[in-house]
Amino acid sequence: MAIDQRQADPNRTLELLWDVQAAPTRGPKPALSLRQIVDTGIAIADAEGVAAVSMRRVADELGYTTMSLYRYVPSKTDLLELMVEHASRTADPPAGLTGWREQLRWWANEIVEVYRRRRWALDVPLNAPPMGPNQIRRMEQALRAMDGTGLSGGEMLGILVVLSGYVRGHAQLASTLADVEARTGTPQAAWDQAYGRMLTTFVNPAEHPTLARIVAEEGFEGYAEPDDEWLGDDFAFGLDLVLDGIARYIERRVSPE
Amino acid sequence: MAIDQRQADPNRTLELLWDVQAAPTRGPKPALSLRQIVDTGIAIADAEGVAAVSMRRVADELGYTTMSLYRYVPSKTDLLELMVEHASRTADPPAGLTGWREQLRWWANEIVEVYRRRRWALDVPLNAPPMGPNQIRRMEQALRAMDGTGLSGGEMLGILVVLSGYVRGHAQLASTLADVEARTGTPQAAWDQAYGRMLTTFVNPAEHPTLARIVAEEGFEGYAEPDDEWLGDDFAFGLDLVLDGIARYIERRVSPE
DNA sequence: GGCAAACTGTTTACGTCGTATAGCAAGTAG
DNA sequence: CTACTTGCTATACGACGTAAACAGTTTGCC
Known part of the structure; x- marks a missing residue:
């Protein structure tokens, strides 16, 4: 049932979903962003299905190496969840519905x-x-x-x-x-x-x-x-x-x- | 989307689902049966979830080696499908429903x-x-x-x-x-x-x-x-x-x- | 200004997975 | 009896997620 056998952190999940992480105050400037990673995952899934989304593939598409993604997202499971969240936004209802x-x-x-x-x-x-x-x-x-x-x-x-x-x-x-x-x-x-x-x-x-x-x-x-x-x-x-x-x-x- | 990238054979799927394969007339007598393999997969899934079901694991539980399973089932995807089919039988309706x-x-x-x-x-x-x-x-x-x-x-x-x-x-x-x-x-x-x-x-x-x-x-x-x-x-x-x-x-x- | 701490990205490695293929043994059709 | 079919094993490969060490970058603090 559980795909990821390590412990998920619900607080981290919330932070990621609502994009409320504190920005780091030290260290090199990040070249990537979580949003880029998620969007790349979505693009691959849109084009080839979700089975084509691997951490390697996403990293390759971004021009980085696989493990760098883990600086932004704790696991592939989290990435998939974020992809689904971002990919499933509904439009505003049209005016005039009674x-x-x-x-x-x-x-x-x-x-x-x-x-x-x-x-x-x-x-x-x-x-x-x-x-x-x-x-x-x-x-x-x-x-x-x-x-x-x-x-x-x-x-x-x-x-x-x-x-x-x-x-x-x-x-x-x-x-x-x-x-x-x-x-x-x-x-x-x-x-x-x-x-x-x-x-x-x-x-x-x-x-x-x-x-x-x-x-x-x-x-x-x-x-x-x-x-x-x-x-x-x-x-x-x-x-x-x-x-x-x-x-x-x-x-x-x-x-x- | 597709998990198994090779071509599935709908006729083979039907045979497996309805258990209507012709019995072989030559070669060694099989020591296993499809039903055993499916039932073992179900038992593992029941106990540990579907992620614990691997071909290796099923073969181990049966005391055979991994590749022998492929004599009975074309792929893991087929095995999962058969597991779901066998595991989801509904009871007979009780008498007296009006x-x-x-x-x-x-x-x-x-x-x-x-x-x-x-x-x-x-x-x-x-x-x-x-x-x-x-x-x-x-x-x-x-x-x-x-x-x-x-x-x-x-x-x-x-x-x-x-x-x-x-x-x-x-x-x-x-x-x-x-x-x-x-x-x-x-x-x-x-x-x-x-x-x-x-x-x-x-x-x-x-x-x-x-x-x-x-x-x-x-x-x-x-x-x-x-x-x-x-x-x-x-x-x-x-x-x-x-x-x-x-x-x-x-x-x-x-x-x- | 210098140093330590925090952070980013890379490299290497590991264990696990599905499955291809070759080889040998078992059993039957002709 | 031979050739063919079938069952099982062993070996191998490519792919995957991710742990951990390392080197470089950037900032906070003294």
Whole structure:
């Protein structure tokens, strides 16, 4: 589970995330900065995926040697965490969104979009509670969307947890399907065919009566949705379900019978 | 992104997942089996986390040398995938569940429970579409729960995607928080304190008006929920929201106005 | 102004990892 | 019986994260 077996220092993590380290008063002037290192890591991940990000690689790209990075970041794990934090900033909500529902829809769509652009972030294990500036910013955006619904702070935080879970879970599934070629080195069509073969060979009416019926009725031959590789329709559908559920909760909460 | 840079073979993956390899007709009798290798990997992961699973380690545990494993499994990536597949079998639904809602609730809870017991599975990247027997079994369970609601196959599959996303996303957040000590080597109390420090130091009414108000009103000093480390209350709350949304969809679908 | 302390970057090294490949032995098809 | 297939071992390689020592740079303090 833990990738880094040494002890992380939560205070150091906070300093790094919020960029509040005291500047040194002695010694040579640093030629690098933490931000440069993180940005370089992000650039490599954007171009080649997170597996291409090694300390050597980042150092090479910056024109320094590997161990110099450790002057700025305690470990690779910390670097990955900082990369995810910096790479996942959400935009400001557009003006004109009316009501909690539109705002939360925008918020969820924005985050899924961030993940779609930076899907490598989904492969970085989450090791510690989300407490970086962009993560807190996101929290605030969602909470602000619900401000005025009459819900308590605890209830709003609960809804935030639900939406966050749904958004991230969906993004992961979407990435798995959309990026299968990059992940496995095999064409997506081959996976689609294999899925179809699985359906015809292994799905049977005895063990899978409902699925077998659906497959037969709807003529599924694979899983791919060529015009919707990031499962946007599924996401929108699911988001509406969740928002409907929230609507119902709010109704019941502010107008109990 | 891709961990294994060679080409995966979807047909081979299917064979391995469904255990339908032709038995060899020549050569020495194998002393090992794929199932033994997978089970050993699972045992190591259960005891020490997935990072402890290396080909060497698995081979050592079995009393063989590392390279012999490659007679049975093409790569470590395949081994991890097989481990996740075998480790995440859901139970049979209990008798007496009435209605789609109770069945889907049970289903969702069962999967979260599987993740709670085998939380290392959340750290294994998903590289290919879910098509193993236990994954298909889960699909069938959810679809069967909705059979008879009047929804189309496509709609039911859509709901399956939503629930899957939510369940997995939530499990990941829960694991992040519950396992912070194991993941970082630092006591959870230290992270809780750091979170509290973050709230007091960096959350401010100018940039985070809603969050700052909530924190002030409700006296949050950290994030931990000591009696609910796996966020079961949040999960149940969110699941109800989603189920409410599904209920509404079903109503509208089978009784449109 | 000089010295000590703190800091930056480099070099070297280590242990661990996944996996390629060659070699030998076991067992079967023809 | 021979050739082929298959199972396992041994050896090796490249890659990785990171520890620790070293040399040079810069500042605080006396």
